[in-house]
Amino acid sequence: MTALVASSGPSALWYAARGSGLAALVILTLSVVLGVVTSVRWSTERWPRFVVELLHRNGSLLALGLIVVHIASVVIDAFAPIGWKDAVIPFFSSYRPIWLGLGAIAFDLLIALIVTSLLRHRIGHRTWRFVHWFAYLCWPLVVVHGLASGSDTKVGIVQILDLACVLAVLVAVWWRLAHGWPENIGTRVTALVGTLVAPFVLIGWLVSGPLAAGWARKSGTPDSVLARVNATSVSAAGQGSTTTTSEPDRSSLPAAPFTARATGTVRQSQESADGQVTIRLATTLTDGANGVLVIDITGRPLEGGGVIEDSSQVSFGPPSRTDLYSGTIVELRGTRIVAALHSEGRPGLLLTCDVQVDESTGRVTERLDVEPDARTGGGGEGNEG
Secondary structure, X not given: OOOOOOOOOOOOHHHXXXXXXXXXXXXXXXXXXXXXXXXXXXXXXXXXXXHHHHHHHHHHHHHHHHHHHHHHHHHHHOOOOOOHHHHOOOOOOOOOHXXXXXXXXXXXHHHHHHHHHHOHHHHOHHHHXXXXXXXXXXXXXXXXXXXXXXXXXXXXXXXXXXXXXXXXXXXXXXXXHHOOOOOOHHHHHHHHHHHHHHHHHHHHHHHHOOOOOOXXXXXXXXXXXXXXXXXXXXXXXXXXXXXHHHOOOOOOOOOOOEEEEEEEXXXXXXXXXXXXXXXXXXXXEEOOOOOEEEEEEEXXXXXXXXXXXXXXXXXXXXXXOOXXXXXXXXXXXXXXXXXXEEXXXXXXXXXXXXXXXXXXXXXXXXXXXXXXXXHXXXXXXXXXX
């Protein structure tokens, strides 16, 4: 590691990526429902046919815009190794290639739908209709892509939103199958059976896949990303408990001030589209102290190694709760890192870390000096963990 310049700032890209993705699903669902309605030229006095068709077309355009925002947010965020080409070329990404690939196909189909609709009078009705039928695959691909690739699949409100979108499309399809019954009864019955079986297949896949333990690794998430979210996962588990029996082992961390050594690994992420990388130092305390220290430094790479820091995240705690203390780097000078850490209901800590990296093996050795952070007024209570 070489000299680094410390600065930090929050980012809204995480929220933009997920919010735009969910919004695109909702708008795309509305567009599909309206497309089913327009297929039989349905209209009323309050809803003339041209209004329904206009909403269907503009809904598709809005969904495309939201998907572009979603893709841009994910790529620029650089948390996962996803590039611009992964948005249009399916199954070649290093991050969940199958499930990200389904999203890329859906995006390509939606672009084809928009382009052919704009050129409808030039390419002919038959060509437009052919592409339009294939474009209907876009919606189920988006649903599966979101469930398999999203980090919010287990969140209750997201599950309700997904369920509402699926039910809306199913009801629209059932309505379309009932319209004109019993013409083409064989085709209608086959389609009806398919719509009745598909939800059970989807639920079975969800239970054994995205909702099951270990899905992140099974779906193709790189080890570098798994390591980055490990501390966050432990945090969620620790914060979800309210009983006194879930308190971390108080003997795991000595009372501050104390000195310890730590050993572990250093990893550097791939360079993102905006030219940033993340260096992660993941180490375990030794010399009588039982704990885990994870330091993430994100910024522009320097020739010869290291980064000019743009943001940072530090977590520190016993193995049972590795994010008991969290904070950011307040000083970064050469191989010395100083971080200010805080924990709810506990005195703050000032952690000074001198880092040595074995370039041939990627192993890290650290000397830690942990003391109460006088700025928080936490002086001699130590660091219960």
